[in-house]
Amino acid sequence: EVQLVESGGGLVQPGGSLRLSCTGSGFTFSGYCMNWVRQAPGKGLEWVANIKQDGSEKYYVDSVKGRFTISRDNAENSVYLQMNSLRAEDTAIYYCARDRVTQYFYYGMDVWGQGTTVTVSS
Amino acid sequence: EIVLTQSPATLSLSPGERATLSCRASQSLSSFLAWYQQKPGQSPRLLIFDTSNRATGIPARFSGSRSGTDFTLTISSLEPEDFAVYYCQQRSKWPLTFGGGTQVEIK
Numbered sequence: 001e002v003q004l005v006e007s008g009g010g011l012v013q014p015g016g017s018l019r020l021s022c023t024g025s026g027f028t029f030s031g032y033c034m035n036w037v038r039q040a041p042g043k044g045l046e047w048v049a050n051i052k053q054d055g056s057e058k059y060y061v062d063s064v065k066g067r068f069t070i071s072r073d074n075a076e077n078s079v080y081l082q083m084n085s086l087r088a089e090d091t092a093i094y095y096c097a098r099d100r101v102t103q104y105f106y107y108g109m110d111v112w113g114q115g116t117t118v119t120v121s122s
Numbered sequence: 123e124i125v126l127t128q129s130p131a132t133l134s135l136s137p138g139e140r141a142t143l144s145c146r147a148s149q150s151l152s153s154f155l156a157w158y159q160q161k162p163g164q165s166p167r168l169l170i171f172d173t174s175n176r177a178t179g180i181p182a183r184f185s186g187s188r189s190g191t192d193f194t195l196t197i198s199s200l201e202p203e204d205f206a207v208y209y210c211q212q213r214s215k216w217p218l219t220f221g222g223g224t225q226v227e228i229k
Contacts, residue, residue: 035218045158045166045209047218061217095165099213106154106213108171110178115165
C-alpha cells in the first residue's frame with residue numbers, strides 16, 4: 001500500500017523548535033518531490049516547503065524562510081521539516097504530500113499523509 | 123506570487139445537480155493546475171491533475187477545464203459523498219499556491 005505517515009507534532013512554546021518527520025512506503029520514494037502543506041484551524045490549505053527528488057533544490061513560502069528547513073533521507077524513505085522560532089501563527093495540521101512534475105506535465109500531489117498537529121502556545 | 127481566487131466561496135446545491143467551481147489565476151499559468159477534495163477530518167484527495175486529467179479512481183462525473191487564466195472544476199451530477207471543500211493548486215511558479223477553497227454544501 002502506498003502511504004505517507006507523519007510524526008513529530010506537539011505543543012511547543014513560542015520561539016521553540018520542533019522537527020516533523022514523514023516516512024513513505026509502497027513506492028520508490030526517491031522518485032518524487034516531497035512537500036509540506038499546512039492547514040490552520042478552520043482555514044484553507046497553505047503550501048509550506050518542497051524538496052526535489054535528490055534534495056538538490058528546496059523551496060519555501062516566504063512566511064517560513066529562515067525559520068524552517070526541509071530535508072530528506074532517501075535511504076530512510078523520509079522527509080523532514082525542522083521548524084525553529086515557532087510562532088502562534090504556525091499552529092496547524094502539517095501534511096506531507098508527494099508530487100511529480102516534468103517539463104510539460106504536472107501529476108499533482110497524489111498521496112498525502114494523515115497529518116500531524118503542531119500547536120504553538122504558551 | 124500567483125494568487126488563485128476560487129468562487130463561489132460556498133455553493134448550495136441538491137444531489138443530482140451540476141456543480142461548477144471556478145479558480146481564477148492572477149497571472150498567466152501553464153497547465154500545471156490540480157484540484158483537491160477535502161472532507162472534515164480527512165486529508166485532501168487529488169481529483170484532477172494538469173488541468174483536466176482525472177486521478178486514479180476518480181469518477182467520470184468530475185472534470186476539469188481551462189479558458190485562459192480561468193480554470194473550472196465541474197461535477198456533472200452531485201452524489202451525497204461529493205459534499206465537501208474543493209481547492210485548486212498551481213505548480214507553475216514558486217511559491218506553490220492554493221486557492222481559498224469552495225465549500226459545496228447540501229441545499
